[in-house]
Amino acid sequence: MSDLNPFEDSDDGLAVQEAKPKLQKPPLYRVILLNDDFTPMDFVVEVLMDFFGMSEELATQVMLQIHTQGVGVCGTYTKDVAETKVTIVNEYAREHQHPLLCSMEIV
Ligand code: TYC
Secondary structure, three states, rough: OOOOOOOOOOOOOOOOOOOOOOOOOOOOOOEEOOOOOOOOOHHHHHHHHHHHOOHHHHHHHHHHHHHOOEEEEEOOOHHHHHHHHHHHHHHHEEEEEEEEEEEEEOO
């Protein structure tokens, strides 16, 4: 055993434990839509289908849930994806002069 050779695997009698690979799951965010009195129901259904991949049936259920409960979940994503969806949906709503509000919250 040579103390001079840095490539030699020497622990000098100490117990050495390999560091466990720590793979943390990324935090997830719920993307939510808020109810308002003005955005047409059809427009919300279209948003849920086009930006969140829902079937027309599921999109209608979620839209009605938002309409009656005040808020509903569009999907759960990593931070970057959630932020992008929120931005795109809010821009799309403004382009069509609707006050629809999309937001996100940590799971
Ligand atoms: N409350 C709206 C209406 O009566 C419909 C609506 C549903 C608006 C969901 C926003 O996120 C929303 N036209």
